[in-house]
Amino acid sequence: MAMVFTLVTTIKDEAELLIAERQQAVQAAKDMEAAEAEAEENRKFEGTKVTRETYLDWSRRFKEEMADIKKKAEEQREAEEKKKRGGKEEKKMSGRELWESGIATRAFVDEDDDGADILEAMKKLKVEA
Secondary structure (H helix, E strand, O other): OHHHHHHHHHHHHHHHHHHHHHHHHHHHHHHHHHHHHHHHHHHOOOOOOOOHHHHHHHHHHHHHHHHHHHHHHHHHHHHHHHHHHOOOOOOOOOHHHHHHHOHHHHOOOOOOOOOOOHHHHHHHOOOOO
16 A cells, blocks of 8 residues: 555656646746847837937037027018018019109209219119119
C-alpha cells in the first residue's frame, strides 16, 4: 500500500508541476505582449533628437512664421484703419478727364505770365507715373 501511495503522490506532484509550468508560460507570453505594447506606446513620445543643425533649422522656420504672422496682423490693422477713415481710395483722373476739367491747362497758364514762360510752367508741373 505504501508503494501505491508513493506513486500517486509522485504523479500528483508532477501533474501540479506541469500545470504550474504551463501557467507560467502563458503568463510570460502575456507579459511579453504587454512589454511590446508599452514599448510601442513609448515610441510615440520619442521625438527628433535636438542637435545644433535641427535647432537652427527650427529657429529659422519659427522666425519666418512669426514674421508672416506679424505682417498679416499689420496688414489687417491697416485695413481696419482704412475702413475707419472711409475706405475710399483717391481716384486718379485720366488725361482726358484732366483736360476736360481744365486742371491740365491751369498748370501751363499763369495769370501774370500770359503764356510767355510755358517752359518754366512745365518744369513746375509734377507728373506721376
